[in-house]
Each structure stands twice: as C-alpha cells, then as structure tokens.
Amino acid sequence: MRRLVIVVAVLALAGCGGEAIVPGGQSAHGGHDAASTAPPAPAASARFNDADVMFAQMMVDHLQLGISLSQLALAKATKQEAKDLAGVIDTTQREELAMLKSWLKLWGKPEGGGANLHAAHGGQPLLDDKVINDTKEKSGAEFDLTFLNLMAGHQGAAVEMALTEKKEGSNPETMAYAERVASTRQGQIAQMLKVISEQ
Amino acid sequence: MKLTRKAALVMAAVPAIVFITPVGSASAHGYVSSPPSRQAQCASGAVQNCGGPQWEPQSAEGNKGLVTCSGEDRQDFAVLNDDSKPWQVTNTGTTLTMTWTFTARHRTRDYEYYIGNTRVHYVDGGSAAPVDPVRHTINLSGFSGRQKLRAVWNIADTVKAFYSCVDLNIGGTGGNPTPPPTTTNPTPPPVGGTWAANTYYAVGAAVTYGGSSYRCRQAHTSLTGWEPPNAASLWEKI
Numbered sequence: 245m246r247r248l249v250i251v252v253a254v255l256a257l258a259g260c261g262g263e264a265i266v267p268g269g270q271s272a273h274g275g276h277d278a279a280s281t282a283p284p285a286p287a288a289s290a291r292f293n294d295a296d297v298m299f300a301q302m303m304v305d306h307l308q309l310g311i312s313l314s315q316l317a318l319a320k321a322t323k324q325e326a327k328d329l330a331g332v333i334d335t336t337q338r339e340e341l342a343m344l345k346s347w348l349k350l351w352g353k354p355e356g357g358g359a360n361l362h363a364a365h366g367g368q369p370l371l372d373d374k375v376i377n378d379t380k381e382k383s384g385a386e387f388d389l390t391f392l393n394l395m396a397g398h399q400g401a402a403v404e405m406a407l408t409e410k411k412e413g414s415n416p417e418t419m420a421y422a423e424r425v426a427s428t429r430q431g432q433i434a435q436m437l438k439v440i441s442e443q
Numbered sequence: 444m445k446l447t448r449k450a451a452l453v454m455a456a457v458p459a460i461v462f463i464t465p466v467g468s469a470s471a472h473g474y475v476s477s478p479p480s481r482q483a484q485c486a487s488g489a490v491q492n493c494g495g496p497q498w499e500p501q502s503a504e505g506n507k508g509l510v511t512c513s514g515e516d517r518q519d520f521a522v523l524n525d526d527s528k529p530w531q532v533t534n535t536g537t538t539l540t541m542t543w544t545f546t547a548r549h550r551t552r553d554y555e556y557y558i559g560n561t562r563v564h565y566v567d568g569g570s571a572a573p574v575d576p577v578r579h580t581i582n583l584s585g586f587s588g589r590q591k592l593r594a595v596w597n598i599a600d601t602v603k604a605f606y607s608c609v610d611l612n613i614g615g616t617g618g619n620p621t622p623p624p625t626t627t628n629p630t631p632p633p634v635g636g637t638w639a640a641n642t643y644y645a646v647g648a649a650v651t652y653g654g655s656s657y658r659c660r661q662a663h664t665s666l667t668g669w670e671p672p673n674a675a676s677l678w679e680k681i
Contacts, residue, residue, distance in 0.1 A: 332663040332677070339676040368548040368572060375575070390576045393476060393544045397575075400472075400501050400546040407498065424668035430486070430498060431641070431666035437487035440542065441479045 288347040288417040295412035297353050299422065300344045302405055304355050307337045307344070309371040310398055316380060317391045325439050326388050329432060333395070336428070340421075347418070370397045389440070396436040399429040472501030473545040473573075475594045475607035478533035481512055481523045482607060483544075489531055495519035501546045503606045507597055510560075512608035523608065526591070532610045537583045539611070541594060548572035550599040556581050557593040570599045587614045640667045649681070656681045 310333060317330035348355050371394065379390050402425055409422035476483050482500035485493030495517060496503065503523055505514030513520040522528065533539075541556070551568025556579075564581035583590075589612055596605040638652040641664065648659040650671065657671040657678040671678035 328662065328664075332661065335661055335676045336669065336674055339674070370545055370547050378574070386576075389542070393542065393576050396476065397473070397501070397544045397546045400499070400544070403498055404502075404546065424673055426498065426668075428666045428668035431668070433500075434487045435664065437476055437479065437483050440476045440544075441483070441487070 288350060288415055290350065292351055292415040292418065293413065295409060296415040296418045297348070297351065299405060299409040299413060299418060300348050300351075301353070301355065303402070303425070304341065304344050304348070306398070306402055306405070307341045309369075309376070310337050310395070310402075311341070312376050313371060313379070313391065313395060313398065316376065317395075320380075320383065320387050321391060322384055323388045323439060325435070326391060329395075329435060330391075333432065340425075343421075370394065370401060392436050392440050396433050396440065399432050399436075402429045403433075472499070472504065472547065473543050473596050473605050474500045474503065475541055475609060476544040477542040478535070478539070478609055478611075479531060480594070480607035480609045481528075481530055482520075484531055485522075490528060493522050496523055501544070501605070504603050505606065506602055507595075507604045509604070509606065510557075510593070512591075512593065512606055514604070514606045516603075523606075530610045532589065532612050534612045535583070536614060537586075538580060539583060540578055540580045541609075543573065543577040543594075543596065545573055545575070545577070549601070552597040552599040554579060555595040555597065557595070558583075558586055558590050563592075568597070568599060583611075583613050588612065638665065638671055640665050640669075650678075 314330040314334035314337070317326055318334065321327045321330060345355055375394070379387070379394065382390050406422040406425035406429070410419055410426070413419045413422060474480055474482050479487065479489065480500075481490070482493075482496040482503055484490040485496040486498075486500040488497075502517060503512065503514040503520050504516045505511070509515055512523040543554075550570050550572055552570065553568045554564075554566040555562055556564040563583060563586070564579065566579050583592075589610070592609045592611055594607040594609065596607075598604060636650060638650040638657070643662075643664050644650070644659040645662050646659055650657055650659070652671045655671070658681050659677065660679050661677055663669075663677055669677060671680070
C-alpha cells in the first residue's frame with residue numbers, strides 16, 4: 245500500500261510538475277569529450293507514448309550518475325580494466341545523454357524527474373550524490389571493488405529499464421536505443437564480473 | 444468542453460498505466476558477484492544459454508525461506524536450479540569472502556548462508572540499506588568437497604528475498620574441477636577488416652561497417668550495440 249501511495253505522489257510530481265531539474269550538468273573532462281565533435285545525434289520521430297518518455301527521463305538521470313561515477317574511476321581506479329571501462333562508459337554515455345535530451349526537447353517533455361521516477365520502482369536507487377561522495381573517500385583495491393560493484397549494479401538497473409521500454413514503448417528510435425542499452429550494458433557487466441571474480 | 448473532458452480522461456488514465464508498468468517488471472535487486480554465483484556466471488558469459496539470468500542476474504527473487512537457487516518468482520530463472528549445468532566451481536579453504544552486487548537498495552532484514560539445511564553464517568542487516576561494498580567472511584568448518592552454498596538477502600520492507608547459489612569445492616587439494624571458461628579470447632581483426640563485437644580496438648584502428656569506413660577515436664572493447672554508426676563518440680567516419 246505504501247508503494248501505491250508513493251507511486252501516486254511521484255506521478256503527481258512527474259505528470260503535472262513540469263519542472264526540469266538537471267543535476268550536475270556537464271563536468272569538465274580533460275578535452276577529449278568526443279561527443280561534442282561527433283555528428284549530430286539521430287532524431288527521434290514524433291510518435292511516442294508514456295513509456296518512451298519515462299524511459300528517456302529515467303535514462304537522463306541514470307546516464308548522469310554513471311558519468312559521475314566514471315569520472316571518479318578515471319581519477320582513482322588502480323586496475324587498468326576498470327579505468328578503461330570507465331573511460332568508454334563516460335564517452336558513450338555523454339553521447340547518449342545529448343541524444344536523449346534532444347528527443348525530450350522534440351517531444352516537449354522535461355529532462356528532469358528521472359530520479360523521482362526511480363523511487364516508484366521499488367527501493368532506493370543504487371547511486372546518489374552521497375554514495376558517490378562516500379566512494380570518493382576510498383582508495384586502492386577498496387576503491388576498485390566498490391566502483392566495479394556499483395557500476396555493475398548501476399548498469400544492471402539500466403538493463404531492466406531497457407527491457408521494460410522494449411516491451412512497452414512505441415517510439416521506434418527509443419526502442420532501438422533500448423535494445424542497444426540492454427546489449428551494451430550486459431556486455432559491460434560481463435567484463436566487470438570477470439574483473440570482480442579475479443579479486 | 445471537449446478538451447477538458449479529454450484532458451480529464453488522460454489524467455485519469457496515466458496513473459493506471461504507470462502504476463501497472465513499473466511495479467511488476469522492474470524493482471530492486473541483488474546477487475553474489477564474488478565468488479561467481481550461478482547467475483553471475485550467466486551474466487559474465489562463463490555459462491551460456493541461461494535466458495533470463497544472463498540479462499538480470501539480480502532478479503532471482505522469491506518469498507523468504509525458499510530452498511531454491513532461483514527464488515521461484517520467475518519461471519525463466521529455474522535454470523539456476525539445474526545442477527547439471529556446467530557451473531564453475533570455486534576452490535576454497537574453510538574461510539570464504541562473499542561480495543554482493545546491488546542494482547537498487549532495500550532496507551535489509553539480514554543475510555543468511557546455507558549449505559543444505561544448515562545455516563553456516565548469519566549477518567544482521569539492522570533494517571538499513573546496504574552500503575557498498577557488502578562483503579561477508581564466512582566459516583565453512585565441518586564441510587568439505589563439493590557443496591552448493593545458498594546465499595540469501597532478506598528484505599526488511601517486503602516479503603521477498605533474493606537468492607544466489609555458489610558452487611564450492613571446500614578444502615580441495617589438487618585436481619581442479621572447474622571447467623575452462625567457455626568464452627573465447629578476443630582476437631585482433633585484420634587491419635581494415637569488418638567491425639566485430641567483443642574485439643579490442645586501439646585508437647586509429649580502421650574498420651568497415653555497412654559499406655562505410657570508420658576510424659577508432661577511443662580505445663575500447665567493442666560490444667553489440669556499439670556498432671560504428673551507433674557510437675559516433677567511439678568511431679569517426681572516414
């Protein structure tokens with residue numbers, strides 16, 4: 245019952261609020277922000293449903309948290325595999341973020357609200373600013389283990405969202421993107437689990 | 444007043460749709476990542492053809508108190524109960540450290556570890572959400588040889604629990620029962636070859652894909668979904 249109440253409350257915020265909150269924004273990134281020089285993101289067609297919008301909004305929030313965690317790993321990870329993966333996640337998620345923001349703009353929907361929608365999915369989201377700040381305090385093997393488990397879990401949540409969008413979305417570009425999210429995150433998780441099990 | 448009525452209908456319909464959508468299909472989960480549990484082996488590709496657990500190793504969920512590896516909420520997770528699958532076996536002494544991976548946080552009643560019906564270790568969760576990294580060092584004294592360890596994460600605020608089975612060889616000396624990993628090592632493609640998934644590409648590597656040529660902008664191991672036209676941040680068209 246509590247879950248129902250939370251869901252209704254979140255809907256009231258997400259459905260009627262319309263306030264776009266973009267936490268963090270683009271952080272400085274050394275100068276190899278490849279996404280900025282990449283060709284423009286593919287446009288999404290105008291036909292969409294609520295599942296498409298919710299997926300895009302949740303992914304905006306999710307991508308930003310993933311970028312923050314990757315930035316941390318680029319600075320602090322000791323294992324080369326962890327650092328390499330963080331670099332690629334950072335780069336590709338910036339590209340995806342720009343694409344999703346352009347789609348939400350086209351649809352006339354706010355970018356924010358993703359974090360609130362997470363709460364409706366049961367439990368607290370894995371990552372938030374506090375978790376990222378706490379992880380910042382760790383170093384060496386302890387940092388690597390924390391990063392790998394957090395990122396494997398974070399990307400696992402992305403797979404779940406993508407599978408839901410594949411079932412319930414209607415916009416063809418968004419559903420194709422969901423397919424790519426599922427396969428690339430699954431591939432990243434496979435790589436991370438191999439490193440975790442070697443510890 | 445056609446518009447107002449339509450708006451009212453939409454307002455009424457939206458909560459129903461969204462309420463039905465997320466609660467059933469996507470909620471919070473976790474699993475044992477090290478030593479590799481059965482579902483972690485499905486997700487890493489060490490064991491193939493798992494179905495559901497390959498995509499959602501975190502979702503072996505069920506009511507509390509079950510003796511299965513799959514949790515029973517999802518039929519496509521029953522593969523985790525199949526002892527005849529070529530699960531990799533972890534060789535260990537009597538002390539073993541377990542690591543959990545979470546995709547979302549739930550307040551936690553406790554963690555339990557069983558071999559058969561014997562509870563070998565218990566950790567009180569204090570009704571708090573887990574803080575990474577969650578590791579438990581357990582004592583397996585009194586057990587030897589091939590054993591199936593069942594790890595259980597009991598949620599405090601739902602009736603549910605999450606299950607992970609880990610195949611062990613306790614105190615085993617000599618003779619490693621673990622089959623070699625079935626994954627193939629990525630091999631570098633010939634220069635200018637066709638793009639392929641699960642391949643390491645260095646900066647500057649050139650590939651063709653769909654009749655076009657691309658140059659790698661950032662070193663990475665390629666994945667399905669990162670085909671050059673889908674990942675302009677990784678591949679520059681030339």
